[in-house]
Amino acid sequence: MEEPEVPTEHLHEHIHHRAESSSERWVLGVALSSAILAAFAAVASLMAGHHANEAMIAQIESSDQWSYYQSKSIKEDQVFGKIDVLSALEKPVPETDKSKIAQYEREKEDIRKNAERLENASKHLLHIHERLAVSVTLFQIAIAVGAISVLIKRKTFWWASLVAGVIGIWFFTLALVSSH
Numbered sequence: 001m002e003e004p005e006v007p008t009e010h011l012h013e014h015i016h017h018r019a020e021s022s023s024e025r026w027v028l029g030v031a032l033s034s035a036i037l038a039a040f041a042a043v044a045s046l047m048a049g050h051h052a053n054e055a056m057i058a059q060i061e062s063s064d065q066w067s068y069y070q071s072k073s074i075k076e077d078q079v080f081g082k083i084d085v086l087s088a089l090e091k092p093v094p095e096t097d098k099s100k101i102a103q104y105e106r107e108k109e110d111i112r113k114n115a116e117r118l119e120n121a122s123k124h125l126l127h128i129h130e131r132l133a134v135s136v137t138l139f140q141i142a143i144a145v146g147a148i149s150v151l152i153k154r155k156t157f158w159w160a161s162l163v164a165g166v167i168g169i170w171f172f173t174l175a176l177v178s179s180h
Contacts, residue, residue, distance in 0.1 A: 027150055030158050034146045037165045041139035044172050048132035051179070055125035058118050065115035069108055076104040124178075131175035138168030 079100050083093050142165035149157030 024153070026155050026158060030146045030150050030161070033158075033162060033165065034143050037139045037142050037146075037161075037168070040165075040169065040172060041136050041143070044132045044135045044139065044168075044175075047175070048129050048136060051125045051129040051132060051175075055122045055129060058122035058125060062115050062118035062122060065111055065118060069111045069115060072104050072108045072111065076101060076108070079104070128175050128179050131171050131178070135168045135171035135175065138164050138171065142168060 079097050083097055083101075086093050142161040145157055145161035145164060149155065149161060
């Protein structure tokens with residue numbers, strides 16, 4: 001899967017330029033907070049892409065396991081068919097055929113457990129990816145609102161951007177905690 005894009009570099013540059021030329025001290029705070037949020041956004045974006053890729057790989061491996069399970073079921077059905085024909089003809093059923101059926105049952109159970117484990121891993125990784133993607137979005141919003149605060153010279157917007165950034169950090173932290 002493709003990593004979420006973080007197109008906020010130009011906003012950060014604009015904020016930095018305004019911070020250098022502004023006499024208001026809080027504008028420097030906007031520049032600093034935007035730089036920190038941009039770093040968080042970059043890390044979260046990278047991690048979101050990684051978890052999306054891992055989720056997709058686990059889902060593909062799970063699908064492979066289910067195909068393997070089906071092949072074992074087909075082989076088992078063939079042995080059952082052979083036993084049915086032999087029974088209809090009142091011929092003895094070889095012990096190897098009976099043991100083959102038991103072997104296929106054991107193998108299918110192991111394959112099923114592995115396929116389900118991989119499915120669950122994929123769902124978990126996708127859940128982490130979603131939290132990271134939300135954090136990236138919140139970081140981008142926070143940076144954009146910070147830029148707006150500098151452009152319209154309203155400190156209140158900077159506080160709003162900090163709130164969005166803190167919520168983004170919350171989602172980022174939730175993703176980190178759930179990945180362990």
